[in-house]
Each structure stands twice: as C-alpha cells, then as structure tokens.
Amino acid sequence: MKRKLLIGTAAVVATIILGITGYILILLAGNYVVDEQKLVMDSTTTMVDEKGHLISKLYIEDRVLSDIEQIPTHVQNAFVAIEDARFYDHHGIDLKAIFRALYKDILAGGKVEGGSTITQQLAKNVFLSNEKTLLRKTKEAIISINLEKEYSKNKLLELYVNQIYFGHGAYGIETAAQLYFNKSVSELTLEEGALLAGIPKSPTYYSPITNMEKSKERRNLVLDVMQKRGFISAEEAVRAKGKVVALTISEDKRNPAYATYIDMVMNEAKKRFNLTNEELMTGGYTITVPINAEVQQMAYELFKKEEYFPGTDEQAEGAFVLMDANNGGVLSVIGGRNYVSKGMNRVVVKRQPGSTFKPLAVYGPALEEKEYHPYSMLVDKPISYGDYTPKNHTGTYQGKMTMYEALIQSANAPAVWLLDKIGIDVGKKYIDKAGLSIPDQGLAIALGGLKEGISPIEMAKAYRAFAKDGKVVEPYFIKKMVNREGEVIASVNVEEREVFSPQTAWYVTRMLEGVVDEGTARSGQYNGRLAGKTGTTSFTGVKGATRDAWFVGYTPNVVGALWMGYDTTNKEHYLKHGSAYPTRLFKKILASSPLDQTARFVAPKGVDELEQPIEMVGKPELKSQLSFKPFSLFTIQLSWDTSDERIEYKVYEKKDDSWAYVSKVKNGEGFYEVENVNIFKMPSYFIIPYNPQTEEDGEKSNVVTPSIRN
Numbered sequence: 001m002k003r004k005l006l007i008g009t010a011a012v013v014a015t016i017i018l019g020i021t022g023y024i025l026i027l028l029a030g031n032y033v034v035d036e037q038k039l040v041m042d043s044t045t046t047m048v049d050e051k052g053h054l055i056s057k058l059y060i061e062d063r064v065l066s067d068i069e070q071i072p073t074h075v076q077n078a079f080v081a082i083e084d085a086r087f088y089d090h091h092g093i094d095l096k097a098i099f100r101a102l103y104k105d106i107l108a109g110g111k112v113e114g115g116s117t118i119t120q121q122l123a124k125n126v127f128l129s130n131e132k133t134l135l136r137k138t139k140e141a142i143i144s145i146n147l148e149k150e151y152s153k154n155k156l157l158e159l160y161v162n163q164i165y166f167g168h169g170a171y172g173i174e175t176a177a178q179l180y181f182n183k184s185v186s187e188l189t190l191e192e193g194a195l196l197a198g199i200p201k202s203p204t205y206y207s208p209i210t211n212m213e214k215s216k217e218r219r220n221l222v223l224d225v226m227q228k229r230g231f232i233s234a235e236e237a238v239r240a241k242g243k244v245v246a247l248t249i250s251e252d253k254r255n256p257a258y259a260t261y262i263d264m265v266m267n268e269a270k271k272r273f274n275l276t277n278e279e280l281m282t283g284g285y286t287i288t289v290p291i292n293a294e295v296q297q298m299a300y301e302l303f304k305k306e307e308y309f310p311g312t313d314e315q316a317e318g319a320f321v322l323m324d325a326n327n328g329g330v331l332s333v334i335g336g337r338n339y340v341s342k343g344m345n346r347v348v349v350k351r352q353p354g355s356t357f358k359p360l361a362v363y364g365p366a367l368e369e370k371e372y373h374p375y376s377m378l379v380d381k382p383i384s385y386g387d388y389t390p391k392n393h394t395g396t397y398q399g400k401m402t403m404y405e406a407l408i409q410s411a412n413a414p415a416v417w418l419l420d421k422i423g424i425d426v427g428k429k430y431i432d433k434a435g436l437s438i439p440d441q442g443l444a445i446a447l448g449g450l451k452e453g454i455s456p457i458e459m460a461k462a463y464r465a466f467a468k469d470g471k472v473v474e475p476y477f478i479k480k481m482v483n484r485e486g487e488v489i490a491s492v493n494v495e496e497r498e499v500f501s502p503q504t505a506w507y508v509t510r511m512l513e514g515v516v517d518e519g520t521a522r523s524g525q526y527n528g529r530l531a532g533k534t535g536t537t538s539f540t541g542v543k544g545a546t547r548d549a550w551f552v553g554y555t556p557n558v559v560g561a562l563w564m565g566y567d568t569t570n571k572e573h574y575l576k577h578g579s580a581y582p583t584r585l586f587k588k589i590l591a592s593s594p595l596d597q598t599a600r601f602v603a604p605k606g607v608d609e610l611e612q613p614i615e616m617v618g619k620p621e622l623k624s625q626l627s628f629k630p631f632s633l634f635t636i637q638l639s640w641d642t643s644d645e646r647i648e649y650k651v652y653e654k655k656d657d658s659w660a661y662v663s664k665v666k667n668g669e670g671f672y673e674v675e676n677v678n679i680f681k682m683p684s685y686f687i688i689p690y691n692p693q694t695e696e697d698g699e700k701s702n703v704v705t706p707s708i709r710n
Helices: 002-033 073-083 095-108 118-127 134-150 153-163 173-181 190-198 212-228 234-241 256-273 277-282 293-303 354-368 403-409 412-422 424-433 443-447 456-467 502-518 580-591
Strands: 045-048 054-058 286-288 317-324 330-334 377-380 399-402 480-482 488-491 531-539 545-554 558-565 623-629 633-639 648-655 658-665 671-674 684-691
Touching: 045 277, 054 256, 073 118, 073 153, 073 190, 073 212, 118 134, 118 153, 153 173, 173 190, 190 212, 190 234, 212 234, 256 277, 256 293, 256 330, 256 488, 293 317, 293 330, 293 580, 317 456, 317 580, 354 403, 354 412, 354 424, 354 443, 354 456, 354 502, 354 531, 354 545, 377 403, 377 412, 399 403, 403 412, 403 502, 412 424, 412 443, 424 443, 456 502, 456 531, 456 545, 456 558, 502 531, 531 580, 545 580, 558 580, 633 684, 648 671, 658 671, 658 684
Parallel strands: 045 286
Antiparallel strands: 045 054, 286 480, 317 330, 317 558, 377 399, 480 488, 531 545, 545 558, 623 633, 633 671, 648 658, 648 684
C-alpha cells in the first residue's frame, strides 16, 4: 500500500510538473509565434473635400476600425452568443466546447460543430494559414493562450469584430454597418446587430443583399441563442425576430470621375510626405483635398463627348486641370478621356505649348524689363533669323502692329522679332522664375517650339502669375492629413514666388481678356470674365492638320489649362481643327459648373490701368471757315470729326510756300482757331492724327485754304 501510495503521489506530482512545464513551454513558444505587429490591421483611408463630404475611399481591405466602447453591448453579445458563449470564462481554449463538439461529431459520423473560441478564430485569421494540420492546431492553441495572457477580453473582442469579413468587400463591424444599414456601429439596433453577427460564418451565403431569406433565418437563430444564453429576454427575442430586415445599402462604388484625382493624391502623398501607396491605403488616414466635386464630375462627363474633340477618330485625347487661383489647390483634374488608375496621366505629360507660351516667354518679360509697353509697335514681317523664318498662320503681314494687336491676333512674326530684341536669355530668365526650366536656346521658344514641351499642370501654374499679382504657387492636392488619433500629420504650406511685377501681370491680364473678347479665344460661351491664350501646333505630315491644341486661361478665382491631341500623332491620327475646340470646352466646363461668374478682375494697388487701344479710322476730313470778330479781325476756324477723344491732332500751316508745325490739339477737341489772319495772303492748313499710345502718326488730312466766300 505504501508503495502504491508513493507511485500514485509521484504520478500526480509528475503530471503537475508536466502540466506546469507544458504551460511554461506554451507561454515561451508564444513569444516566438505571436507577432504583435500582425494585430495592427489595415484601415481604410478616406478622402474628403473641404466641407467634409466623402469623395472616395483608399484601401486594400475596406475597414474602418472601431473601439469597443463604440460598439453597443447588445451587438457585442450577439457575436459572443453565436460564436463563443463561454468567451468570458475560458482562457483561450474552451475544453468543454471541444469535447461537446467532438461528441456531436462522433454521433453524426462527421464534423457538424466547431469548438473554436473567438480567441482561436482571431489567432487563426491573423497569424496562421488555412492548412488543416495538427501542427497548425497546436500553434493556434499556443497563440490563443498567449493572446489571453496579454490582452483583456474587451480588447480581444474588439480585435475580432474589426478583423472579420462581412462580404461585399467590407472588413470589420463599422464598415459592415455602413454597408448594410448606412449607419455607424454605435447606432445598430438589436436585430441589426444580430444580422451582422450571423454573416461571418459564410459571408456569401448569409448576405442579406444576395440571400435575404437565409440571412433572416440566420439572424433569428442568433436571437434565439442570445435568449438561451441569457443576453436578452424571450420578449426581446420575439419582438426582434418580428422586425423586417430593412437594408439601406451603401456600397462603395468608386466614381471613375475621380480616378485621376485619386492618383494625384497618392503621388503627392509619396512625394511630399514619404507615404507609400500601401501605407496610404492601410493607415486609416483622413485626407482633406481641395477638389470641387461638381466641376470634376462636369469635366469628366464633357470629356466623354465626341463633339468637343475634332480628331480623325474617337481616340483623340485630352487633359484638363483647374486650380484655385488664390492658393493653388487643384479643383479638378482629368488625365485622359478614358483614364484608368495608374495609367498615362496626360496632365503631367509634356507637350508643345504653341502660342500659349508667348505671354510667358516674350510679352511678360518685355514688359517687365520696361523697354516695351502694351502699345509698343512691333515689326510684323517675314524676317529670317539665320535658318529660322517664322511665319504668321494667316500668311499675311501688316508691316508693324502693337504688342496688344500681336497678342490678340496671335501673330508669330512680331513675337519672334520681340524675343530677338529683348534677348533669349531675358525670356528664359522669367521662364525659369515661373518654374518651367527648359533646355532650349533658340528663337522658336517665342512660339512654344520646345524640345521637351510643357505639361498642362505646369502651364496652369505659370499662368497663375498673371492671375495673381505676378506670383506663382505650387499646385497641391492634399490640404491636410489626419491620422486615426485625430492628429494632423501633414498640411499644405502655400508659398508664393514672384515672377513678374503686379504691373506686368495686370497689363498681361488686360491683354489676355482682349484675346477672349475679340481675339483667337472668342469661341464658346462664358458669361464671366475670362483671360487666356490659345495655342496650336501643326502636324506637317498632313496639310492643315493639328498636333496639339491648347487653351490656358483664368478667371478672377480659378486658373487652368486644357490640351487636346493624340498620344501619338501620325497620318492616320491627328486633329482636324485647332485651338477653338479646347477653348470652347474650357468655357463649357466653367459655364456648366457652380463657379462664380460675377467676379471681375481687380487691379492691384498702385498699378496703372491699361487703356483700351486707340483706333485711328481712316483719313480725317478737315473743314475751314473764315469769320470776322471784333478785336481779332479775321479768324479761321478749322474743324474735323474725331473718333476717339484720346487722339491728338497736329496742325500744320503753309505760308510763303513752306509748311510749318503750328500746334497740337488734345482732349478730343476737333476744333482749332487762327486769329488775325491776313486775308490778302490766305494760309493753307492740314492736320495729322497722332496716337499717344503707339507714338505714331496717322494718315494726313486733306488740305484746306479758307476763302472769303466760305
């Protein structure tokens, strides 16, 4: 007996020692198996506009994390009841549930019930593969015990309901509540929570979207189990089961209109804030963007219409960018007519800018250097500069014209002549200041004939200098980024950089308004004030064909660029028409959007206004009359009609067979008197109009010689 007692005692002690040793080994093994970083779940990043409206979601798994405090108790109980009734009693492994499941499996002759706890399911989903081996089950047990040691029951339940899949791309309880009921998890009712608790067993089979009846049956089962486990009363179960399944589906259907914008946001996050695309889509950030959703949608829809793209076929492409002129925030961006995510983004592809480059490379610099003004006379002749002979697109030449006229008509010869006068280095100096560094050194710069070209977003950025007092800002897509804890981790810092003086910017703005009102940008309809420049580059392979067509312009509030053309231009693929088409589409986007059309351009303080150009119409008709006045004896009155009161008139008199300058008449007075005339030696007169803007004389009038008969 004594020996048996000793053997029994030894066996018990050995069992205890083995149990303790095994438990210690499990805990030690857990340190190697449990990687806490894997418990950090992917979380959906949301992109919102400045008013907080959802624009899009960025995710690999669509999951919005919830704290356990946000989840109502009845929703927590629904998951515990159906998945792990003894969740609050076991330590990771429920031996009672395992033996019960094993017993039922033996009776049924197959597997009919699982014995996995919520902790085991979390361990399996987060740390393990789907292989069905004894080693995997052993690892599952080890991880579960260690998870229970490290985390509270509330934390484990929180991790579980945030991790599981609910079908239709929704991960986690918050995303599921938004998907099926369009509400937050904190607002879920008892019956709604029970329905969601029933889905994870088979998300496809029990989805109320695809299988309403089975989903309802599963919900009612969850309610019955909740009653059986004491979580709700019989009356609560009956009333909840009597409720209809009232879905308010809120599936995330990504709007293709936002595809370019989303890519630009992701690129900016990587470039400016060092966030990879993966980190952005898993970090649960809230990104505030300056997008104008209505402008973006309108631009997207209009870009789909063939009538705006004069190509040889439907493959004609385009790009559009519009930014807030005040701060550089990009309001809308279209990277192509059929843009696909991560595809060719034509907003950043360099193209030949054509005549849209003239204000940046020639006219702005010439004004800034103060050697020329808007009404300076430029030479308009087909001059050769070595091997380079620029030609006007009309094929006609006036000999000379003002800078204003040259810009209005988009004449090429005066632009090249002026760049030659001010110097290529001067033109490039201001191009560089605008942030458009180019390798070119020839006079073709004046006409936008560049080796590499300029992208639409670069053109919009550069034209901002004319829109806002001569200063440029960097366009941006991310105004602010906030992490899950509500901390601002990134925000835009708008810095202005001066390119031109306010006076130069204002002169160019007034001239570019003229381009829209009466020049090459007349096409289309827009009721607000708009300044801008057209640009067309030719495809020499086909007579009359266009390679690139542009409009770059701005209102008092926005500045943008629109390009049209083909990705590859050849004899089969080219534009049949030029810049009238992008001009028309640009105006249509503005006119069809809720942008302010009442604003007017306001001159910066201290700048001189640009007068309207003086037009001297034809040869003035001079008339004369002789009259007698007391004390003045005979007096000659010269008179003529004046078309513009700003025109000055030089009066010339002939005496003794020679002509002499007499006086200048200003202020629009078409009248001049000569007193004390010797009627026996009557003088003759003529006048010459003088344009003080261009400092040029007009056509001489007829000659008059007063007589007594008059």
